[in-house]
Amino acid sequence: MSKKPKVAFFDFTGCEGCQLCAVDLTPEQLFDLLALVDIVEFREVMTDKAESYDIAFIEGSISRKPDEEKIKDIRARSKLLVTLGACSTIAGVNALRNFYPDDKLLHLVYPGHPEIDRTTIARGVSEVVKVDAMIPGCPIDTHEFLRVVKDLLLGKKPEIPTYPVCVECKMNENTCVYEKGIHCLGPVIRAGCNAICPSNGGYCFGCRGAIPKANIESMKEILQKYNLSAADALDKFKLFLERDKEIFPDDKN
């Protein structure tokens, strides 16, 4: 029998919530997983380290010069590299700070701190190295994580939905958020979360990123129909989607 695949978890700029979701397993799921793979590196819960990996899961955005070198090194030692969550997939909420390209505001947080000089804008991992698969979301959905792991172990390319959150929202028979006079990015955001926010009385703020070829113009038309301002919607996109060049074409940096 061949050796078990070596799996590792790494974290860059982020909240480590996705790693917590990845280990939110039932005892049976954990024992099954440990029977199939060797977890060889996971700094948050273990001291062990390894030389190379079959699958490296990456949480967090790349936002410092030394981290660029670190992710390149991990890439070079990994057969497959998979992003874990919004921060590594689309830079997520970290990219809000990219709207402040000058250092003035940043110096407000750490006045005169030398670390600022090593800081770059926040980027998704695929902007720095090749990514083989992605698990979006803030945080990730544990079921989606397990599905992707299963696919990877079977040698299949993991599929994630390319249809919008609205589809899942309708399936859950929710009243459309627009009917309540509230902004929602559901029409152009990637499904796979089971429309969790609108289904719990909230609205979609885009944590899973835009679907391929998102039709923003058509979304504006719907907004108009409901008397909602397109400018306010664009402002909501800022929360997670600064790196999406279809929505924010001007690279301010």
Next chain:
Amino acid sequence: MTKIDVHHITRVEGHGNIKVDINKGKILMCRLEIVEAPRFFEAMLRGRHYDETIIVSSRICGICSVGHQLAALRAIEDAFNVKISEQEKCLRRLLNCGEFFESHVLHIYFLAVPDFKGIKSVFPLAKTNKDVVVHALNLKRFGHYIGGVIGGRLIHSTTTDVKAMSKLPTKKELEEVLKRLHEAKEELKQGVSILKGLKFPAFERETEYISLQKKGFYTLLEGNIYSSDVGEISYKNYRNVVNEYIVDYATAKRAKHNRVSYMVGALARFNNNGQWLSDDAKQIARDLGLKSPCYNSYLNTVAQFVELVHVADDSIAAAESLLNMNLKLEERSVVVTPGSGVGAVEVPRGTLYHEYIFNDKGIVQDANCVIPTGQNVNNIEEDFKALLPGISKKSQKEITLLLEMLVRAYDPCISCSAHMLDVEFV
């Protein structure tokens, strides 16, 4: 001469280093460096609408996301003078219970216990002590479960809103929550024998203990600040308590109040408010030999366990209250008034403060988030200084382990504090 250099301490949340240099019994350097990437949340929150502070600040930390949401809510309510109902208070207690279970259980069993067993992670226990792993996962998953019922999910909950919780649990769900709370308490009883088996290092250093306080209650979500040195301080005056400053070798801000350092977290809460723990939590503390005041920082882990019993009891009371209420979706009116608001809550690692200044449209003009771990860093370094002379004759490996265990006892949450960990013996 002993030099210790632990780069990126493992089994803590986030990135930090320990650097120690001892020569002929003299401590030349002992530092806890927080090297997490700067997060800039206070800058990112500027210009955002008040209701987005909950969404954005939640992302400061995956493990205390509920705490950040509740601190932001309290700050908004403070700024706009919004009163909350008993129903809302009970729901928040249940959601917070989920976070305490997830966080304390992760720390006690997954991060701390391996040190006592001489292993590098909890995973080998899956083979050797399967029952312990199942027990720990059951308790941790209970946190996710209750967070799921109240918040849609525990991490970055989807229901917290300034207008009130956007979704309510059904009667059936609350009955199930109540049933599982009693089961969790039974599970905790099994944990007592595991905790009793852990040999905590002998160490004592008295310090200033700071937590929220509300007389008569083991408070987590309301009250004023209480210092074991100077007594009660209004939560509004939190800046006079934390006195944040930065050092050039760390991205976590530091804090000091009446002395060079103070301690926040489970042990500080136990020392300040232990008299108001539930009867069962008090009994478990006695069973585990934890007495107030306790000056051994390593026993923060034990105080966390005692808190789990209390939080379960408090949640049983909250769930019973909710079952006796006629739950209705609330829609509080929020009238924006320009000015500032402060939210102070106890999160698993200590007192968390959020402050926002809003303009007349409710847009954030300035934000300040003061994280428990940042407040504890000085105290950890002071503990190092007190601990090192007594252990300096031990091997480098033993010293490193004792220092790492001390840092882990504080359960530092570094990605939060980088606004923090490796042990480096240079």
